[in-house]
Amino acid sequence: xxxxITWLWLLPLPLxxxxxxxxxxxxxxxxxxxxxxxxxxxxxxxxxxxxxxxRVPPLGLLSLAALxxxxxxVPVAFASTLSLTVTWLSLVTVVMLAxxxxxxxxxxxxxxxxxxxxxxxxxxxxxxGLTLAFGASTVIVVSLxxxxxxxxxxxxxIERHATAxxxxxxRMATELHDLVAHEVTGIVxxxxxxxxxxxxxxxxxxxxxxxESGTRALDEIRSLVSNTASDSSxxxxxxxxxxxxxxxxxxxxxxxxxxxxxxxxxxxxxxxxPSSVWPVLDRVLSEALTNIRxxxxxEVPIIVRLFTTASARPGYRSGHDxxxxxxxxxxxxxxxxGSGTGLRGLAARVDHLGGDLFAGPSQDGGWVLETRIPLxxxxxx
Numbered sequence: 001x002x003x004x005i006t007w008l009w010l011l012p013l014p015l016x017x018x019x020x021x022x023x024x025x026x027x028x029x030x031x032x033x034x035x036x037x038x039x040x041x042x043x044x045x046x047x048x049x050x051x052x053x054x055r056v057p058p059l060g061l062l063s064l065a066a067l068x069x070x071x072x073x074v075p076v077a078f079a080s081t082l083s084l085t086v087t088w089l090s091l092v093t094v095v096m097l098a099x100x101x102x103x104x105x106x107x108x109x110x111x112x113x114x115x116x117x118x119x120x121x122x123x124x125x126x127x128x129g130l131t132l133a134f135g136a137s138t139v140i141v142v143s144l145x146x147x148x149x150x151x152x153x154x155x156x157x158i159e160r161h162a163t164a165x166x167x168x169x170x171r172m173a174t175e176l177h178d179l180v181a182h183e184v185t186g187i188v189x190x191x192x193x194x195x196x197x198x199x200x201x202x203x204x205x206x207x208x209x210x211x212e213s214g215t216r217a218l219d220e221i222r223s224l225v226s227n228t229a230s231d232s233s234x235x236x237x238x239x240x241x242x243x244x245x246x247x248x249x250x251x252x253x254x255x256x257x258x259x260x261x262x263x264x265x266x267x268x269x270x271x272x273x274p275s276s277v278w279p280v281l282d283r284v285l286s287e288a289l290t291n292i293r294x295x296x297x298x299e300v301p302i303i304v305r306l307f308t309t310a311s312a313r314p315g316y317r318s319g320h321d322x323x324x325x326x327x328x329x330x331x332x333x334x335x336x337x338g339s340g341t342g343l344r345g346l347a348a349r350v351d352h353l354g355g356d357l358f359a360g361p362s363q364d365g366g367w368v369l370e371t372r373i374p375l376x377x378x379x380x381x
Contacts, residue, residue, distance in 0.1 A: 006048065009092050013041070016084035025083075028075040033085040036072040040065045040089050047096055059100055065093050066109040073116050082121050082132055090117045091143045098147025099154065114140045174345040176221075181342060183217040185293045243278050245270045245306070251285050252304050260301040267307040272375050273322050280349045280373065281306070281324050284357070287342045288326035288369040296331025296367065303327050311374060320375045321355075327368040346371075 017033055043065040047057040069090050076083045090113055097110040117140055121132035187210050194206035245265065252263050285304070292302060304326050311321040343359060350357045355373035362368045 006052075009088075010045075012088055013037070013085060016088055020084060025081050026079050029079040029081065029083050032072045032075040032079075032083055035075075036069060036083075036086045036089050039068040040072075040093065043068075044089070044092055044096070051100075056100060057096075059102060059106060062093070062096055062100065063106050063109055066097060066106075066113045069093060069113055070109075070116055073120050077120055077123055080124070082124070082136075087117060087136065087139075091139060094140060094143040095147040095150070098144050099150040114144065180217050180221065181287075181290050183213040183220075185290045187213050187217075189293045243275065245273075245278075247278070248282060248285055248306065251282060252289070262301075262303050264303070264305045265307070267309070268322075269308045269320075272308060272320065274375065277322060277353060277373055277375075280346075280353060280355075281322070281371070283349060284324055284346055284369065284371045285326060287346055290342070291369070292326075292328045292331075292367070296328050300331040300366070301329040308375070311372075321372045322375055323370065323372045325368060325370045327362055328366045330365040 017037065020029060020033060043061045047062055047065075051057045069086065072083075072086050073090075076086055094110065094114055094117075097106060097113070101107050101110055118133055118137045121136050122129045124132065190206045190210050190213070194203050194210075197203060197206075245268065249263060249265070252261065289302075292300065304324075306322070306324050308320055308322050311319045343357075347357045350371050350373060353373050355371055358368075358370045358372075360368065
C-alpha cells in the first residue's frame with residue numbers, strides 16, 4: 001500500500017494531457033506538454049524509484065528536470081490558457097526538490113520554478129489571470145510545505161537511526177562487560193599467580209580454572225551474539241542473572257584468588273526483596289569483585305554484606321532498603337585500571353530502581369562499593 005501511494009502522482013498526467021489535447025488548446029501548449037513529458041517525466045520516475053529505502057536520489061537529474069520545466073513554461077506563456085500537465089509536473093518537482101535539495105543551485109532552481117508557475121498564469125490578464133495566479137500560488141505553497149515536511153521527516157529518521165545505533169553500541173559494550181570482564185579478569189589473575197609459582201599442583205589447578213573461565217566466557221559471548229542475531233529488538237540484559245540470595249552467595253564463593261573473603265547476610269529479609277532487584281545486586285557484586293582483582297590484587301581481605309534496613313528516603317511507601325556492601329582492604333595492586341564502563345552501567349541500573357550507588361576509598365585505606373535500593377516503588381503524588 002505504501003508503494004502504491006508514492007506513485008499516485010502519476011495518475012493525473014494522462015488525464016490532463018488528453019484533456020488539453022481534446023479541447024484544442026493550441027500548438028504551443030501541446031509542444032510544451034510533449035517536451036515536459038518527454039524530458040521531465042522519466043527523471044521524476046527515476047528519482048522516485050531510487051528514493052525508496054531511504055536512499056538519496058540523483059539530485060543532478062532533478063535539477064535538470066526543474067530547468068526543463070522552466071523552458072516548458074516559455075511556450076505556455078504564449079498560449080491562451082494554463083497547461084495543467086506542465087503545472088502538475090512542476091508541483092511534483094517542487095515537492096521533490098524541496099525534500100532533497102542540497103546546494104544553492106538546486107535551491108535557486110526551486111525558487112525560480114515556484115515563482116515561474118505563479119507568474120505564468122498572471123500573464124493571461126487582470127481578470128482570470130490573477131485568479132489563476134492566486135490559485136497557482138496556493139498549490140505551490142502546499143507543494144513546498146509538503147516537500148519541507150518530508151525533508152524534516154527524513155532528517156528525523158536519520159537522527160533516530162543514529163541514536164538507535166549509538167544506544168545499541170552502548171548496550172553491547174555494557175553486556176560484553178557484564179559477561180566477560182569477570183571471567184577475563186580472573187584469567188589474568190590466575191595466570192599471574194601461575195607464573196610466580198613452581199609448584200606443579202598449583203600450576204595444574206590454575207590452568208584448570210583458566211580453562212573453565214575461558215570456556216564460560218566463550219559460551220557467554222556466543223550466546224550474546226546468537227541472541228542478538230535472532231532478536232535485535234530485545235534490549236534487556238542477556239547475562240546470567242541471579243534470582244535469589246543463593247545465587248549471590250555462589251557468586252561470592254566462586255571468587256577465585258581471594259585469600260580472606262567473608263560473607264555476612266544477617267539481617268536480610270529475602271522475602272521482601274522484589275525479583276527485579278536480585279539481578280541488579282548480582283551485577284553489583286560481580287563488578288565489585290572484578291574491580292578488586294583489577295585494582296587491589298588477589299591477596300586482599302574482602303567483606304561482603306547484604307542486609308535490609310530502615311530508610312530515610314521520603315516519598316516511598318515502605319521505609320526499607322536492601323543494602324549490598326563489598327569492601328576490601330589495602331592491596332599491592334592488580335592488573336591495571338579499567339574503562340569505567342562497568343560503574344556507569346551499574347549506576348544506570350541502580351538508578352532505574354530508584355537506588356543509589358557509592359564507590360570510594362574506605363577508612364582503612366581500601367575500597368568500598370555500596371548500593372542501596374528501595375524495596376518498594378515511589379509513591380505517586
